[in-house]
Amino acid sequence: xxxxxxxxxxxxxxxxxxxxxxxxxxxxxxxxxxxxxxxxxxxxxxxxxxxxxxxxxxxxxxxxxxxxxxxxxxxxxxxxxxxxxxxxxxxxxxxxxxxxxxxxxxxxxxxxxxxxxxxxxxxxxxxxxxxxxxxxxxxxxxxxxxxxxxxxxxxxxxxxxxxxxxxxxxxxxxxxxxxxxxxxxxxxxxxxxxxxxxxxxxxxxxxxxxxxxxxxxxxxxxxxxxxxxxxxxxxxxxxxxxxxxxxxxxxxxxxxxxxxxxxxxxxxxxxxxxxxxxxxxxxxxxxxxxxxxxxxxxxxxxxxxxxxxxxxxxxxxxxxxxxxxxxxxxxxxxxxxxxxxxxxxxxxxxxxxxxxxxxxxxxxxxxxxxxxxxxxxxxxxxxxxxxxxxxxxxxxxxxxxxxxxxxxxxxxxxxxxxxxxxxxxxxxxxxxxxxxxxxxxxxxxxxxxxxxxxxxxxxxxxxxxxxxxxxxxxxxx
Amino acid sequence: xxxxxxxxxxxxxxxxxxxxxxxxxxxxxxxxxxxxxxxxxxxxxxxxxxxxxxxxxxxxxxxxxxxxxxxxxxxxxxxxxxxxxxxxxxxxxxxxxxxxxxxxxxxxxxxxxxxxxxxxxxxxxxxxxxxxxxxxxxxxxxxxxxxxxxxxxxxxxxxxxxxxxxxxxxxxxxxxxxxxxxxxxxxxxxxxxxxxxxxxxxxxxxxxxxxxxxxxxxxxxxxxxxxxxxxxxxxxxxxxxxxxxxxxxxxxxxxx
Numbered sequence: 001x002x003x004x005x006x007x008x009x010x011x012x013x014x015x016x017x018x019x020x021x022x023x024x025x026x027x028x029x030x031x032x033x034x035x036x037x038x039x040x041x042x043x044x045x046x047x048x049x050x051x052x053x054x055x056x057x058x059x060x061x062x063x064x065x066x067x068x069x070x071x072x073x074x075x076x077x078x079x080x081x082x083x084x085x086x087x088x089x090x091x092x093x094x095x096x097x098x099x100x101x102x103x104x105x106x107x108x109x110x111x112x113x114x115x116x117x118x119x120x121x122x123x124x125x126x127x128x129x130x131x132x133x134x135x136x137x138x139x140x141x142x143x144x145x146x147x148x149x150x151x152x153x154x155x156x157x158x159x160x161x162x163x164x165x166x167x168x169x170x171x172x173x174x175x176x177x178x179x180x181x182x183x184x185x186x187x188x189x190x191x192x193x194x195x196x197x198x199x200x201x202x203x204x205x206x207x208x209x210x211x212x213x214x215x216x217x218x219x220x221x222x223x224x225x226x227x228x229x230x231x232x233x234x235x236x237x238x239x240x241x242x243x244x245x246x247x248x249x250x251x252x253x254x255x256x257x258x259x260x261x262x263x264x265x266x267x268x269x270x271x272x273x274x275x276x277x278x279x280x281x282x283x284x285x286x287x288x289x290x291x292x293x294x295x296x297x298x299x300x301x302x303x304x305x306x307x308x309x310x311x312x313x314x315x316x317x318x319x320x321x322x323x324x325x326x327x328x329x330x331x332x333x334x335x336x337x338x339x340x341x342x343x344x345x346x347x348x349x350x351x352x353x354x355x356x357x358x359x360x361x362x363x364x365x366x367x368x369x370x371x372x373x374x375x376x377x378x379x380x381x382x383x384x385x386x387x388x389x390x391x392x393x394x395x396x397x398x399x400x401x402x403x404x405x406x407x408x409x410x411x412x413x414x415x416x417x418x419x420x421x422x423x424x425x426x427x428x429x430x431x432x433x434x435x436x437x438x439x440x441x442x443x444x445x446x447x448x449x450x451x452x453x454x455x456x457x458x459x460x461x462x463x464x465x466x467x468x469x470x471x472x473x474x475x476x477x
Numbered sequence: 478x479x480x481x482x483x484x485x486x487x488x489x490x491x492x493x494x495x496x497x498x499x500x501x502x503x504x505x506x507x508x509x510x511x512x513x514x515x516x517x518x519x520x521x522x523x524x525x526x527x528x529x530x531x532x533x534x535x536x537x538x539x540x541x542x543x544x545x546x547x548x549x550x551x552x553x554x555x556x557x558x559x560x561x562x563x564x565x566x567x568x569x570x571x572x573x574x575x576x577x578x579x580x581x582x583x584x585x586x587x588x589x590x591x592x593x594x595x596x597x598x599x600x601x602x603x604x605x606x607x608x609x610x611x612x613x614x615x616x617x618x619x620x621x622x623x624x625x626x627x628x629x630x631x632x633x634x635x636x637x638x639x640x641x642x643x644x645x646x647x648x649x650x651x652x653x654x655x656x657x658x659x660x661x662x663x664x665x666x667x668x669x670x671x672x673x674x675x676x677x678x679x680x681x682x683x684x685x686x687x688x689x690x691x692x693x694x695x696x697x698x699x700x701x702x703x704x705x706x707x708x709x710x711x712x713x714x715x716x717x718x719x720x721x722x723x724x725x726x727x728x729x730x731x732x733x
Contacts (some may be wrong), residue, residue, distance in 0.1 A: 200527065329662055380650070401641075424534065424535065425570075425571055426571050426573060428534065429567065429570065430573070431533070431556040431559070432531050432555045432556075432567075433637065434556050434641070437554070437555050443576055444573060446575065447573050447575025447620070448574065448575055450576070451575065451576030
């Protein structure tokens with residue numbers, strides 16, 4: 001029996017606040033720069049000028065804006081909800097402070113307080129190799145441990161990376177997710193700001209996670225961070241991102257683009273714990289290219305938001321590359337989480353595993369939408385897709401839209417999909433041992449999530465279980 | 478035996494499941510330190526009685542009273558009955574994927590002793606009980622009943638019994654699906670649990686468990702009624718002659 005479970009349990013017992021008080025607060029901010037609402041070429045030009053970007057980036061932004069404006073809204077997913085987004089009623093760029101800081105002491109108090117409440121400086125001290133904290137459009141705090149710098153690891157916000165390493169950025173920006181990929185990728189490319197840039201040199205093993213935290217504070221805010229992670233040959237990196245926002249009556253938009261490149265023999269794990277408030281539209285494009293013998297893992301935890309549409313993708317481009325996507329979604333009342341995964345096998349002897357777990361409760365709706373494709377040359381590919389849905393209550397809804405296309409020979413495919421309800425018999429079994437019905441239900445849900453939570457660093461597993469507990473609290477009559 | 482006080486007493490218990498009567502006016506008085514066995518053919522209502530007494534929401538007690546240590550339990554939900562000291566070892570224990578045996582046991586013990594209970598103490602207790610029941614320590618980190626064999630599940634039920642140490646244990650077909658070695662281990666666990674302050678009610682189709690856990694009283698259930706009672710010799714007679722004679726002798730009475 002491990003102490004970690006014990007610690008987890010204690011943390012769960014000790015904490016009993018709700019989203020409102022823990023994350024739902026907002027700061028009254030005197031922004032350094034707050035543009036006007038709406039999107040056009042002037043806004044794009046203002047962003048690129050304020051950032052003093054090279055012309056080639058400005059050109060990319062303008063081109064992307066034209067693509068965004070010309071592309072129709074997606075005709076799939078939750079069409080009704082997604083069309084509620086009012087692009088004219090969104091701030092596309094808000095700069096909270098003039099300059100980024102690398103000491104928490106220099107970050108304005110109200111912002112520092114926010115991240116204190118979210119536990120970021122504490123986590124940084126205890127177990128992280130580096131931290132980036134983004135507030136609205138820009139990263140306000142950034143630091144990385146000296147020894148990582150000495151090993152040549154680059155961990156910067158994307159804006160700084162463009163200034164300090166323009167060649168690398170220019171070489172890779174938009175190569176994994178082109179601006180034409182989808183309407184929201186185009187939008188992000190036009191107005192991107194902040195996000196993380198990581199480069200790990202050949203053979204360097206980063207054993208402590210690097211973390212970025214994304215906080216939306218303002219109402220009707222659009223957050224468009226842009227992240228690029230490159231693990232050079234034989235390198236290893238674990239990147240973690242967390243997201244929260246205050247609760248407002250009108251909606252905000254979070255539309256990130258994340259490009260991940262795993263060169264030969266490298267290993268990248270990308271962990272997300274998003275816990276957006278229920279007024280956030282979360283439309284994110286994440287894709288990784290995995291070269292020969294490399295491993296890419298997306299560990300993707302989705303709580304909160306009004307609508308999430310997110311399908312982390314791995315393109316297995318080199319022989320022997322391996323991809324794993326492990327995602328969970330918890331859809332509460334009035335929420336739709338349309339999450340899934342994509343794996344594209346291009347090279348021979350590549351392998352992938354998709355594990356998707358969703359919980360729907362109240363009238364919440366969780367959808368799994370997945371694509372597993374094996375191209376003609378990817379002989380000997382192995383892929384496994386497992387979808388597991390848990391329904392709580394009579395109105396909860398779960399849908400599965402799996403697509404598997406195999407064009408190669410000698411391919412092993414496993415596919416499993418299950419939908420279960422928290423069974424009366426299970427509840428009776430646990431309550432007959434003295435657990436209240438709420439505790440019994442929570443234990444079943446935590447157990448259902450366990451294959452996911454056990455992949456998280458302990459601190460995050462505790463946090464996730466606590467979030468689930470909050471979501472579950474009093475949710476059932 | 479006359480100096481022993483009543484621990485668990487139920488009177489005229491009737492139970493329906495989905496409107497169908499499955500237990501008909503059953504009464505029993507169990508004193509501290511006693512072992513009772515209810516035997517009966519399949520479908521006689523034994524398991525329904527056990528589930529109803531534990532508070533299964535699908536088993537509706539339409540009539541009767543039940544008191545544990547003088548406290549009425551019928552108004553209580555299953556978890557309250559558990560915390561009051563009642564225990565049911567399940568005939569078919571359910572799997573709870575993702576929840577380890579250790580985590581589950583700790584959560585259950587905390588439910589009984591309060592969240593501030595000494596967990597160092599729990600670790601010791603849990604380890605010792607696992608060893609007593611010859612349960613491989615790796616079971617602590619396995620998911621509860623997930624992929625366990627029938628025998629492993631029953632051992633884990635008895636592990637729960639010995640960790641929670643209830644006043645009153647109802648064991649529903651605990652011997653079913655056990656090979657002889659497992660039966661001995663499980664019986665040993667039950668015997669170690671027993672003392673002068675608690676009591677056991679075994680519900681079983683066969684008498685073989687009763688070779689290892691000696692009952693003071695044997696009751697026979699037919700068609701939802703307790704039709705006859707006796708000592709251990711009654712179990713032997715059932716083993717020897719089957720249930721046919723019971724049916725002949727009491728069947729009509731049960732239908733009446």
